[in-house]
Amino acid sequence: MSDILIDDRIRDWVFLPIIIVMFMIQMFRGLLTKYMDNKKTTQKVTSKAQVAEMIDKNITQQSQRLARLHGLLPDHSFKMKRAHLCDNKSGILTKASEKPAKDPMQSMSMMNPAAMADMLKQNLSGIVFMALQYQWVSYFFSGFVIGKVPFPLTQKFRSMLQRGVDVQNLDVRYISSISIYFVLLFGGLQKIQQLMFGDDTDEFVDDTQMQMQMQMMGMPTMPSFGQQNDPGKLFIAERTRLEGVKHTFELNKSQDKAIKSLKRFLNQ
Amino acid sequence: MEEPKVELDDLEVNQERLKLNTNQLKNLRVYGSLNAGMIAGILGMDGWIGIGIYVAIFLIVSACLAIKMNFRVKEYFKSSYDAYYSGIGTDLLLFLMIWVIFHNLVNIL
Numbered sequence: 001m002s003d004i005l006i007d008d009r010i011r012d013w014v015f016l017p018i019i020i021v022m023f024m025i026q027m028f029r030g031l032l033t034k035y036m037d038n039k040k041t042t043q044k045v046t047s048k049a050q051v052a053e054m055i056d057k058n059i060t061q062q063s064q065r066l067a068r069l070h071g072l073l074p075d076h077s078f079k080m081k082r083a084h085l086c087d088n089k090s091g092i093l094t095k096a097s098e099k100p101a102k103d104p105m106q107s108m109s110m111m112n113p114a115a116m117a118d119m120l121k122q123n124l125s126g127i128v129f130m131a132l133q134y135q136w137v138s139y140f141f142s143g144f145v146i147g148k149v150p151f152p153l154t155q156k157f158r159s160m161l162q163r164g165v166d167v168q169n170l171d172v173r174y175i176s177s178i179s180i181y182f183v184l185l186f187g188g189l190q191k192i193q194q195l196m197f198g199d200d201t202d203e204f205v206d207d208t209q210m211q212m213q214m215q216m217m218g219m220p221t222m223p224s225f226g227q228q229n230d231p232g233k234l235f236i237a238e239r240t241r242l243e244g245v246k247h248t249f250e251l252n253k254s255q256d257k258a259i260k261s262l263k264r265f266l267n268q
Numbered sequence: 269m270e271e272p273k274v275e276l277d278d279l280e281v282n283q284e285r286l287k288l289n290t291n292q293l294k295n296l297r298v299y300g301s302l303n304a305g306m307i308a309g310i311l312g313m314d315g316w317i318g319i320g321i322y323v324a325i326f327l328i329v330s331a332c333l334a335i336k337m338n339f340r341v342k343e344y345f346k347s348s349y350d351a352y353y354s355g356i357g358t359d360l361l362l363f364l365m366i367w368v369i370f371h372n373l374v375n376i377l
Contacts, residue, residue, distance in 0.1 A: 006376060011372075011373070019369065146372075147371075147376055148371070148376050149368055150309070150312075150313065150314055150368065151318065186361055186365075187361050187362055188361055192298070194298075
C-alpha cells in the first residue's frame, strides 16, 4: 500500500484546529471549576439529622487525628485526650457507638440539595464538554483521513480509528479525526495544563480532608460504605485503634535523632 | 525515663517535603515524556523503536535525578523504585499523544 498524500489544507483547517480547540476547552474547564469553587458558600445546617451527622463526622475526625499525631503530645496530655474519647462510661466514642444503626432509606436523605447541586456541577463540567467536543468533531470533520499513527496496529482497531472512512483496504495506520480526539482525550491535556499553569495550591491538602472529600463524592455508591448503615461499628473500630496506640512523646527521642543525623552529616 | 535506642531507619518521613518531591518528580517526568514524544515524532520513528526512545529517555531522566541526588535516594524519596521506575506507565499515554501529533505534523501532513 503506497503512501497517501494528504492535502496541506487538512493540516491547517482540521488537525491544528482540533488540537487548539480541545486545549482551550480544557483550560476553560479549569477556570470554570476554580470559579465554582470560589462561589461555593458554606452549607447551612438545616435539620437535626444533619447536626447529628456533623457531630459524628467531627468525632471521627478528632479520633483519627489523635491516632495519627499522638507523637506530638506529651504523656499526660495524650492520656487525657484518650480517656476523654475512650473512657468506659463517659467517653465520647463509647457513647456514640451505642447509637442504633441507621435506616438505609433514611440515610438517603443525607444528600441535601446543596451536595447534589455540587455533584451536578462537577458532572456538568466533565461529561457535557466531552460529549460536546465529540459531537463537534464528528459533525464537522468526518469522512476523511487525517493522519497516520506511527505504530502498527491490528485490524481490530479499524472500526475505532477509521470511523466514517469506508475504504476497505486502507492501512489501519491512517486515522480519521475522531481518533485524534480520543488520543488527545486520553493522552492527558490535563497534565500539560498543569505544567503550564502550575497548581501550587493543591500541594498541601491535608490527608483527612482529602478523605472526607472523597467520601462526599462517593455517596452515590451506597453499598460500599458501611458507615452509612452502622456508625456504631465505625466508632468501635476507632476506639480499639486508639486504645491500641503505643504512645511515645517524640521530643524524648529528638536528642538521639539529632545526634545521629549530625554524625551522619559530619562524616561525609 | 528510659529512652529507647534510635536507629536511623526509625526516622519518620516528613510528609510535606515528600509531597513536594513527588510533585516535582511528576513534573520532571511530564517534561521527559514531552521531549521523548517530540524526538520520536520529528525523527519519524516507527513502531517499537519509538517506544524504545520513550524508555531510553525515561531512564536518562532517572539517571540525571540520581546524579542530582548524589545517589542518596533515601533522603528524598521513600525508595529507589519509587524515584526511578514507578511512573513509567502513566506517562506513556502522554508520550503517545505527543508522538502522534508531531509525527503527523512533521512527516505526513
